[in-house]
Amino acid sequence: MATVKPSITHVIFDMDGLLIDTEKFYTEVQEKILARYNKTFDWSLKAKMMGMKAIEAARVFVEETGISDSLSAEGFLVEREEMLRAMFPTCEVMPGASRLIKHLHATGVPICVATGSHRRHFELKTQRHGELFSLMHHIVLGDDPEVKQGKPSPDVFLAAAKRFEGGPVDPSKILVFEDAPSGVQAAKNAGMSVVMVPDPRLESANILKPYVALRLRPGCHIEGIAFPNHEDG
Ligand SMILES: O=P(O)(O)OC[C@H](O)CO
Ligand SMILES: [Mg+2]
Incomplete structure (x- = not known):
C-alpha cells in the first residue's frame, strides 16, 4: 500500500544568494x-x-x-x-524572491529565514529591505546560541522549526529554499524537503549532482505550498 506523506505547511528561506544577491x-x-x-x-x-x-x-x-x-x-x-x-x-533582492515571499505571506503560509550570516552582517545586508524581511515570522542567524555548527549541520534549520507558532514543527512538513550545497545538505540532515535554486555557475561546474533534490526555475509560479513530500533524487 502506498504511504501517504504529509504535505508542506511551513517554509524556511536561506538568505545569501537566495533572497538577496550578496x-x-x-x-x-x-x-x-x-x-x-x-x-x-x-x-x-x-x-x-x-x-x-x-x-x-x-x-x-x-x-x-x-x-x-x-x-x-x-x-x-x-x-x-x-x-x-x-x-x-x-545588495539587491534576488529575482522572484519578493513575489514569492509576498505570495506566501498573503496566503497565510508561515515563513522564516535561516541564515549562516551573523547579526552584524545581517543588519548591513537588510538595511534597505526591512519591509520584505518584516514579513518573516522569525529569523535565525548564524551566531544564534542554538546554532552550534553552521551548515551542513542541521542546527539552524532545527532552531527555525522550533520557533514557528506552536513549534517545533515536524521537519517533514517544512520546505526549505536554498542556493548552497552545504545548505541543501543541512536541510536534508534536518529531515526537511528542499528546493535548490543554484547559481548557474555551480551548475556548469557540475558539482551539484549529489545535492539537487527538487529544482524550480526562476519565474516558476507557485500557487500555494502544498507540495507532497519527496525522496532525494
Ligand atoms: O546563505 P546563507 O544565508 O546561509 O549565508 C551564508 C554566508 O553568510 C554566505 O555564504
Ligand atoms: Mg545561501
Missing part, C-alpha cells in the same frame, strides 16, 4: 585576496564555502588554497570585512 560580493572579495597570492578563486571552492558561518568558511578558504602559512582564517576575515562592509548595504 554571494557575488563574497566572490569578488575572495578573488581579490587570492590574486595577491597569484591564485584564482574557482567555483568548486566557492561551492564548499557558501552557506557556512564566516569562520568556518574562512578556514576552508585558507586551507584549500594553501595560503594558511601566510594568512590565518582570522586574518582573512579582517581583510575581507573592510571590503564587505561597504558592499553589503548596496
